[in-house]
Amino acid sequence: NAGVTQTPKFQVLKTGQSMTLQCAQDMNHEYMSWYRQDPGMGLRLIHYSVGAGITDQGEVPNGYNVSRSTTEDFPLRLLSAAPSQTSVYFCASSYRPYTEAFFGQGTRLTVV
């Protein structure tokens, strides 16, 4: 049972490039979320989804797009990378909104 899988683990982008961070879960969870964590800070919510076809913005959505075409996958797209998006990104999923959330191992992104 893999849980929540994020790829890639590390990525370096140039300013202005676009890319997609992948997140997949095999637990049939309806609820999925993306967070970012900057040095010395707690996690901040970027976008979340309550099921296939339904997404909503979190605390810091600017510069990011999401879509949810399947229950398993919840990719995060950076449209035009900026140095301010240098961070560690975590994907999470849960069965119900109030139940235990499972997190991936994170993607460390550097934008130069």
Next chain:
Amino acid sequence: DAKTTQPNSMESNEEEPVHLPCNHSTISGTDYIHWYRQLPSQGPEYVIHGLTSNVNNRMASLAIAEDRKSSTLILHRATLRDAAVYYCILRPHLNTGTASKLTFGTGTRLQVTL
């Protein structure tokens, strides 16, 4: 969202109990108290949660004050592997999308020494 307050850091000796406090004076009736921890270079990991009664699981115990305005995470015998940042988070027990959001503060960094 209701706010939680935790000490920035705590230290413990290995094999001794650790009590990690959390204040949440504005907690509402539907809020559960959740604890997560984040080991170095890893994603957060669920530890325990509770509503009113004290809770135990294989990782820890959660003691909740009678007025629910504070709680304490108890690690019965700290090990070096317990060195992490511990987050106390309030989550409404509602079946809505917004309830799925986890609001992380800066947490308590626990150092465990030999």
